[in-house]
Amino acid sequence: MVAKLTKGFWPKTANIILRNRILILLLITGFTIFMGWQWQYMRFSSSQTNLLPDDHPVNIQYQDFLSKFGEEGNAVVFAIRDSALFEPTNFNRWNRLSKQLAAFPEVEFVISTDNLKELVKNNDKQEFEMLPLINGELKTKKEIDSITDHLFNDLPFYENLLFNKESKTIRTIVNLDKDIVNTTVRKDFILQDINTLVRNFEKETNLDVHISGMPYVRTMNSQNIIDEIGKFILAALGVTSLIFFFFFRSVRATFISMCVVIIGVMWAFGFLGLLQYEITVLTALIPPLIIVIGIPNCIFLINKYQQEVKKHGNQALSLQRVISKIGNATLMTNITTASGFATFIITDSTLLKEFGIVASINIIGIFILSLLIIPIVYSFMPLPKTKHLKHLNKKWIDAFVNWMERIVRHRRITVYIVSISLLVLSIIGIYQIRISGSPIEDMPKNAEFFHDIRFFEKEFKGIMPVEIVVDTKTPKGVLKPATLKRMNQLGEVIDEIPELSSPVSVVNLVKYSKQAFYNGIPKYYQLPTSQENTFIMDVARKSSDNGNLLESFVDSTGQTARITTFMRDVNTSRMEEIEQRLLENITKIFPVERYNVYMTGSALLFLKGTKYLVKNLIMSLALAIALIALFMAYLFRSFRMIVISLIPNLLPLVITAGIMGFVGVPIKPSTILVFSIAFGISVDDTIHFLAKYRQELTANKWRIEKSVYNALRETGVSMFYTSIVLFFGFSVFVISNFGGTVALGSLVSATLLLAMLANLILLPSLLLSLEKSIANKQTLKKPQIDILPQEENNN
Numbered sequence: 077m078v079a080k081l082t083k084g085f086w087p088k089t090a091n092i093i094l095r096n097r098i099l100i101l102l103l104i105t106g107f108t109i110f111m112g113w114q115w116q117y118m119r120f121s122s123s124q125t126n127l128l129p130d131d132h133p134v135n136i137q138y139q140d141f142l143s144k145f146g147e148e149g150n151a152v153v154f155a156i157r158d159s160a161l162f163e164p165t166n167f168n169r170w171n172r173l174s175k176q177l178a179a180f181p182e183v184e185f186v187i188s189t190d191n192l193k194e195l196v197k198n199n200d201k202q203e204f205e206m207l208p209l210i211n212g213e214l215k216t217k218k219e220i221d222s223i224t225d226h227l228f229n230d231l232p233f234y235e236n237l238l239f240n241k242e243s244k245t246i247r248t249i250v251n252l253d254k255d256i257v258n259t260t261v262r263k264d265f266i267l268q269d270i271n272t273l274v275r276n277f278e279k280e281t282n283l284d285v286h287i288s289g290m291p292y293v294r295t296m297n298s299q300n301i302i303d304e305i306g307k308f309i310l311a312a313l314g315v316t317s318l319i320f321f322f323f324f325r326s327v328r329a330t331f332i333s334m335c336v337v338i339i340g341v342m343w344a345f346g347f348l349g350l351l352q353y354e355i356t357v358l359t360a361l362i363p364p365l366i367i368v369i370g371i372p373n374c375i376f377l378i379n380k381y382q383q384e385v386k387k388h389g390n391q392a393l394s395l396q397r398v399i400s401k402i403g404n405a406t407l408m409t410n411i412t413t414a415s416g417f418a419t420f421i422i423t424d425s426t427l428l429k430e431f432g433i434v435a436s437i438n439i440i441g442i443f444i445l446s447l448l449i450i451p452i453v454y455s456f457m458p459l460p461k462t463k464h465l466k467h468l469n470k471k472w473i474d475a476f477v478n479w480m481e482r483i484v485r486h487r488r489i490t491v492y493i494v495s496i497s498l499l500v501l502s503i504i505g506i507y508q509i510r511i512s513g514s515p516i517e518d519m520p521k522n523a524e525f526f527h528d529i530r531f532f533e534k535e536f537k538g539i540m541p542v543e544i545v546v547d548t549k550t551p552k553g554v555l556k557p558a559t560l561k562r563m564n565q566l567g568e569v570i571d572e573i574p575e576l577s578s579p580v581s582v583v584n585l586v587k588y589s590k591q592a593f594y595n596g597i598p599k600y601y602q603l604p605t606s607q608e609n610t611f612i613m614d615v616a617r618k619s620s621d622n623g624n625l626l627e628s629f630v631d632s633t634g635q636t637a638r639i640t641t642f643m644r645d646v647n648t649s650r651m652e653e654i655e656q657r658l659l660e661n662i663t664k665i666f667p668v669e670r671y672n673v674y675m676t677g678s679a680l681l682f683l684k685g686t687k688y689l690v691k692n693l694i695m696s697l698a699l700a701i702a703l704i705a706l707f708m709a710y711l712f713r714s715f716r717m718i719v720i721s722l723i724p725n726l727l728p729l730v731i732t733a734g735i736m737g738f739v740g741v742p743i744k745p746s747t748i749l750v751f752s753i754a755f756g757i758s759v760d761d762t763i764h765f766l767a768k769y770r771q772e773l774t775a776n777k778w779r780i781e782k783s784v785y786n787a788l789r790e791t792g793v794s795m796f797y798t799s800i801v802l803f804f805g806f807s808v809f810v811i812s813n814f815g816g817t818v819a820l821g822s823l824v825s826a827t828l829l830l831a832m833l834a835n836l837i838l839l840p841s842l843l844l845s846l847e848k849s850i851a852n853k854q855t856l857k858k859p860q861i862d863i864l865p866q867e868e869n870n871n
Contacts, residue, residue: 086399111350113346114347114348116349117349118345134680138677138681151252151291152288157243160283166281171188173273174248182265209223227239236536263295266291274287286532287525290540296525300520305355311364313367315804343442356430357814362435366442373442376405380398380402381394405764412707423689425689481788483837484844488845504737523813537642538575538643543675545675546637549671563637567583570639573654581637590602648687662675721839725831728754750819753820758831760798762835764791765787768786768787772784809821810822
């Protein structure tokens with residue numbers, strides 16, 4: 077039925093295309109202009125990447141935390157570790173920088189040495205007051221030494237918050253307006269205003285300012301992504317055009333192919349704007365991906381055109397056969413490639429879903445462009461000259477094809493032994509793979525902001541917030557002695573974990589209140605005893621300034637409190653150990669019938685998101701394999717052929733996974749993409765080979781051996797060309813500053829190279845080994861549709 081419906085479809089399509097050349101070119105031009113108009117709606121990601129779906133329990137808890145305490149990651153921090161800072165000129169300039177920052181409307185408040193306040197007891201009013209530590213500019217070194225000595229030795233409340241006592245590092249904390257943290261206003265403020273102020277400060281003082289905090293890191297990381305998009309596109313165009321020219325030795329063919337993929341890139345950006353998707357670290361890869369995936373389409377079409385011209389010299393017939401004979405096979409290969417990306421749509425991750433939608437649409441788009449533009453443009457041009465056809469008879473290509481044929485003919489046992497050995501080794505390597513939940517692992521290691529992250533990890537134990545929310549289930553239950561005592565116990569546990577910074581919570585404020593009650597003596601920086609608690613809390617309640625301080629630690633009802641700590645960049649297993657230890661102590665310290673306590677924060681959210689994403693991506697890869705297996709079953713109606721077609725494509729994936737285990741490349745959002753992308757692309761070679769093989773079987777009356785070798789000679793050159801283009805095309809990603817993008821490019825390149833060898837050597841070997849079984853039992857039935865029109869055998 078399907079065969080009847082599809083019979084004659086591609087010849088008719090070829091006639092429609094070639095008879096309506098001007099109209100089609102005008103339509104492509106018009107649509108390209110329309111997609112270019114959509115560029116104005118493109119926007120770069122301003123919000124923090126959330127890998128979890130909205131209804132995930134961890135995400136619900138995080139949103140609940142944000143509703144009570146506001147945006148957690150809204151602080152930009154500045155720090156200096158230099159004794160020259162404590163010179164009067166430099167110290168006053170540092171304080172002036174704080175004033176300049178506080179003056180911007182984008183800033184909610186600033187905590188620094190300039191406006192630092194000390195909690196003191198007013199004995200006359202019997203209340204606490206917040207008095208400034210510094211009044212006006214400091215004129216002498218002695219004054220500065222006196223204040224810093226008092227700060228470092230007498231105010232433990234600010235230790236590890238504003239200073240590191242051991243290294244004498246001083247820090248300024250700038251809290252941005254929560255409403256702009258996830259908008260482009262934040263980006264403009266940081267890139268233009270903050271960076272300008274800091275550069276001016278460094279120029280005037282010769283001091284090195286370290287800047288970090290989640291808004292700053294996200295902004296600088298996002299800017300790096302933006303900067304790399306153009307670099308990737310130019311690199312992909314340059315590499316693929318050079319390789320294309322090397323193979324075809326034709327400026328005309330190279331120029332036409334570049335025009336096709338450039339239009340494809342314009343469409344890719346247009347779809348991002350049309351769908352109003354943000355450009356993220358993943359969607360930024362789509363334009364160069366379109367170039368790399370689009371060039372093989374051009375290779376197959378132009379190569380076939382030149383073969384036809386060489387054979388009979390009839391241009392009209394050549395163009396008609398290019399569309400009718402290559403069109404369906406190229407459609408099938410692009411559908412399988414698009415399917416590899418489209419499987420990301422089933423994930424609950426918005427990030428991956430958008431990537432899958434845009435990538436799959438544009439892969440089909442580049443197929444349509446190549447199928448339309450190449451035959452139409454060639455129809456207006458004279459026939460290729462003899463020099464343009466020389467590449468079809470290159471001796472080294474013939475030598476390569478003969479080498480493959482000799483191996484398949486005489487070394488099949490060796491092929492199987494090598495394949496099985498690689499499989500066993502790879503399985504061993506797979507068991508050594510680890511999962512990475514680090515949010516900064518993929519960031520550019522040479523970037524200044526990355527070095528600053530490491531600086532703050534060393535000085536203040538990290539910038540990734542971990543929040544512990546304590547719900548007492550009763551209004552004003554936070555300030556009860558029993559609750560404060562339990563929170564202090566948990567704080568002591570946190571202090572024992574070297575990867576976590578000292579916790580900050582209402583407990584610190586209560587301790588500070590007791591110290592202030594006892595005239596600022598540092599040894600009294602501790603929780604009040606049950607006898608002291610009543611009168612110290614009475615004094616605290618009378619103090620309006622104290623109420624303002626409480627807003628940062630306790631919600632408006634006094635029922636829920638937060639404990640904030642910061643985590644170093646650690647591996648996933650260690651992060652899970654820390655989480656488990658904290659949860660165990662939370663269960664011990666806070667009875668569930670009286671308290672509802674949970675952990676949240678950016679660090680935990682990213683860890684959970686990564687694990688969730690890996691699980692979803694494994695499912696999407698399994699779906700891609702299942703879809704392609706069904707596709708093969710539909711074409712060949714043979715279980716044996718499904719197995720034969722999948723083995724050469726699955727083995728490279730297993731080998732790549734084994735390599736990742738041996739060389740220490742972790743599974744993370746960027747590297748897990750390798751498998752779905754590589755599988756979707758590598759199966760194209762299988763389809764091309766089996767398409768020609770099926771055609772040869774029919775022409776040679778089911779003589780499998782002859783059909784295999786004919787298919788190998790016919791498709792080997794194009795498969796080699798496209799695989800080399802794909803290998804070097806994906807290799808351009810290794811120039812990235814992002815570790816994940818480098819890993820993605822190198823792993824996909826390696827996988828596709830392995831897949832090429834598997835499809836050219838292992839696949840024919842498997843077909844020949846099953847020759848007698850298939851031939852005798854005739855298990856390979858005629859497919860429902862022909863992948864290629866069955867014309868003369870020597871095409």
